[in-house]
Amino acid sequence: MQQFLQQMVNGLSLGSIYALIALGYTMVYGIIRLINFAHGDIYMLGAFAGFFAISAFHLSFIPSLIISMAICALAGMLIKRVAYKPLRTAPRISMLITAIGVSLFLENGGLMVFSPSIRTFPTVFPVKTFSFFGGLVKLTVKDIVVLTVMIVMLILLQYLVYRTKIGKAMRAVSFDKDAASLMGVDVDTTISYTFAIGSALAAVAGVLVGIYYNSVWPLMGIMPGLKAFIAAVLGGIGIIPGAVLGGLLIGVTETLVAGYGNSLYRDGVAFAILIIVLLLRPSGLLGKNQREKV
Amino acid sequence: MLEVKDLHVYYGAIHALKGISFKVEDGEIVTIIGANGAGKSTTLRTISGLLRPKKGEILLNGVHLEKMKAKDIVKMGVCQVPEGRRIFANMSVLENLELGAYLRNDKDGIKNDFDRVFSLFPRLAERRTQLAGTLSGGEQQMLAIGRALMSRPKIILMDEPSMGLAPILVEQIFNVIKEINSEGTTVLLVEQNAYMALTTAKEAYVIETGNIVMGGQAMDLLNNEQVRKAYLG
Ligand SMILES: Nc1ncnc2c1ncn2[C@@H]1O[C@H](COP(=O)(O)OP(=O)(O)OP(=O)(O)O)[C@@H](O)[C@H]1O
Numbered sequence: 001m002q003q004f005l006q007q008m009v010n011g012l013s014l015g016s017i018y019a020l021i022a023l024g025y026t027m028v029y030g031i032i033r034l035i036n037f038a039h040g041d042i043y044m045l046g047a048f049a050g051f052f053a054i055s056a057f058h059l060s061f062i063p064s065l066i067i068s069m070a071i072c073a074l075a076g077m078l079i080k081r082v083a084y085k086p087l088r089t090a091p092r093i094s095m096l097i098t099a100i101g102v103s104l105f106l107e108n109g110g111l112m113v114f115s116p117s118i119r120t121f122p123t124v125f126p127v128k129t130f131s132f133f134g135g136l137v138k139l140t141v142k143d144i145v146v147l148t149v150m151i152v153m154l155i156l157l158q159y160l161v162y163r164t165k166i167g168k169a170m171r172a173v174s175f176d177k178d179a180a181s182l183m184g185v186d187v188d189t190t191i192s193y194t195f196a197i198g199s200a201l202a203a204v205a206g207v208l209v210g211i212y213y214n215s216v217w218p219l220m221g222i223m224p225g226l227k228a229f230i231a232a233v234l235g236g237i238g239i240i241p242g243a244v245l246g247g248l249l250i251g252v253t254e255t256l257v258a259g260y261g262n263s264l265y266r267d268g269v270a271f272a273i274l275i276i277v278l279l280l281r282p283s284g285l286l287g288k289n290q291r292e293k294v
Numbered sequence: 295m296l297e298v299k300d301l302h303v304y305y306g307a308i309h310a311l312k313g314i315s316f317k318v319e320d321g322e323i324v325t326i327i328g329a330n331g332a333g334k335s336t337t338l339r340t341i342s343g344l345l346r347p348k349k350g351e352i353l354l355n356g357v358h359l360e361k362m363k364a365k366d367i368v369k370m371g372v373c374q375v376p377e378g379r380r381i382f383a384n385m386s387v388l389e390n391l392e393l394g395a396y397l398r399n400d401k402d403g404i405k406n407d408f409d410r411v412f413s414l415f416p417r418l419a420e421r422r423t424q425l426a427g428t429l430s431g432g433e434q435q436m437l438a439i440g441r442a443l444m445s446r447p448k449i450i451l452m453d454e455p456s457m458g459l460a461p462i463l464v465e466q467i468f469n470v471i472k473e474i475n476s477e478g479t480t481v482l483l484v485e486q487n488a489y490m491a492l493t494t495a496k497e498a499y500v501i502e503t504g505n506i507v508m509g510g511q512a513m514d515l516l517n518n519e520q521v522r523k524a525y526l527g
């Protein structure tokens with residue numbers, strides 16, 4: 001029992017990180033129907049931004065987080081402007097191929113600029129453990145930070161999407177671009193904001209991973225990026241709560257499999273879940289089985 | 295006054311509008327009638343900035359609209375109720391109306407216009423928190439009109455507002471159009487329902503395969519032999 005609860009806590013921490021990345025996939029997909037394969041690399045960029053802010057500029061956690069979010073938001077908007085916007089009227093497959101190209105560019109650019117070595121993320125929080133329920137569950141400071149930051153981000157996102165003008169514009173554009181234009185919504189700007197927000201959330205995931213697992217390197221985005229993408233599809237791509245659910249589910253399952261079974265299967269599990277869910281519910285756990293709007 | 299001069303619009307190689315010209319005087323209801331595929335929606339979409347003309351001019355009180363962004367055209371006071379309503383089905387009635395007022399910041403004015411829309415369409419008031427997608431067809435059309443009014447347009451472009459509605463609702467919608475107009479909003483109405491359009495409008499044009507083939511007083515067109523044969527048969 002104790003071990004199970006402990007695995008759950010670890011799983012939720014890992015799942016929070018997947019969820020934060022998955023949100024960016026799902027938001028961008030929701031608004032321009034693009035699987036932004038470069039998104040995992042934005043997360044890598046965020047981890048490095050946090051790394052340098054903390055280790056080279058000796059900033060504390062929150063300023064580093066904010067700087068990393070800002071850098072990734074700008075990077076996301078830049079990628080949208082340079083790589084995707086010119087293809088707006090091109091067939092969808094061209095954008096998808098471009099996304100893979102951008103991803104390779106960022107990975108290889110990262111290898112060149114940051115060097116291929118794995119760097120140790122500085123220790124930001126004291127190594128301390130808190131016991132709960134009479135020692136049944138132990139939370140490290142890192143666990144608490146990861147879970148708190150994710151909850152704060154979800155509340156902010158919820159507020160942004162449902163209570164602000166820009167959120168309303170995002171929902172309108174993702175539902176019907178022409179109708180949104182007729183209301184005076186600037187579709188292009190709204191898409192840029194969506195990239196910015198999704199990328200900033202990936203930056204948060206990057207910094208948290210640095211803190212949680214203590215290391216960053218240029219190809220760190222590939223596997224979590226893929227799993228977050230799976231999480232987004234699992235929850236129902238384009239659906240914000242779906243990304244969170246999918247991320248947590250994959251994080252928890254993966255940790256349980258590694259803890260009880262064989263850690264060799266840990267990466268395969270995400271794919272297995274995806275295949276099963278898609279067979280049973282093709283539009284994802286929270287997706288409605290409706291015809292796609294055209 | 296809205297003035298369209300020699301407008302040419304293409305979809306790729308398809309020449310959808312072949313040099314149409316017409317005028318809409320302030321305070322009037324003007325209609326363009328035509329069959330399926332004649333180019334009615336294309337005309338309105340081009341005025342709203344969703345399509346770019348290859349040639350020609352669109353002038354609102356002398357200001358060129360043909361190169362403006364859609365959002366700036368709304369700012370100029372030109373708003374559209376699109377064909378098929380295109381309401382945001384995943385949002386509440388209230389949120390749809392708020393989107394109509396997207397470019398406005400005058401809180402008090404917006405509040406007044408909410409009241410105005412709700413008094414024009416009491417059914418929407420009862421359903422303000424309901425998801426727009428769950429409204430009936432007639433209610434959705436009312437919402438689409440209400441949403442456009444929320445931008446406080448000088449001129450409202452309506453694309454087949456009677457489409458798919460029962461006769462009693464068609465009558466109701468046309469009464470609303472007259473009411474909106476009597477409160478000072480200019481209306482450019484595009485319709486296949488030629489009888490309703492011609493009895494409601496002051497001026498009228500007939501569009502056929504991308505050309506305006508006839509124009510004049512709506513009354514005169516209503517009595518015109520050719521029009522009767524083609525559109526009122
Ligand atoms: N997106 C498009 N791509 C290519 N051709 C188009 C497109 N939209 C419209 N057309 C063509 O342009 C012409 C005018 O279409 P438009 O939609 O303006 O007609 P309409 O008068 O509004 O018809 P309806 O009464 O059926 O709504 C038609 O021949 C149509 O096939």
Ligand SMILES: [Mg+2]
Nearest residue numbers: 334335336377
């Ligand atoms: Mg049409």
